[in-house]
Amino acid sequence: MPAYMIVTAAIRDRDRFISGYGAAAAKLIGEFGGEYLLRGPGAECLEGDFGDGASMVISKWRDRDAIRRFWNSPAYAEVKKLRDGLADVQVLVIDGPDLIPGSG
Numbered sequence: 001m002p003a004y005m006i007v008t009a010a011i012r013d014r015d016r017f018i019s020g021y022g023a024a025a026a027k028l029i030g031e032f033g034g035e036y037l038l039r040g041p042g043a044e045c046l047e048g049d050f051g052d053g054a055s056m057v058i059s060k061w062r063d064r065d066a067i068r069r070f071w072n073s074p075a076y077a078e079v080k081k082l083r084d085g086l087a088d089v090q091v092l093v094i095d096g097p098d099l100i101p102g103s104g
């Protein structure tokens with residue numbers, strides 16, 4: 001069953017975040033078998049205290065183990081350092097059916 005990684009990021013310096021962390025993370029996500037379904041700024045928070053104006057990223061993976069291999073890899077540990085001080089991030093993982101009919 002596919003798994004999805006959902007990231008909410010309150011970014012303080014968008015240009016530095018995107019050019020450094022964003023570019024490096026995107027490359028690794030592809031190398032580890034993930035694919036982006038959504039990447040965009042300007043989330044509207046209707047309830048709760050995290051997310052208003054944040055960027056949202058949703059990526060699809062073969063399963064949770066694929067996400068964990070990416071997340072726990074030494075390569076991602078290095079890339080993750082590029083966002084230090086640039087954003088507050090919340091990351092969730094959830095199993096679910098294919099969100100796009102016919103995708104696999």
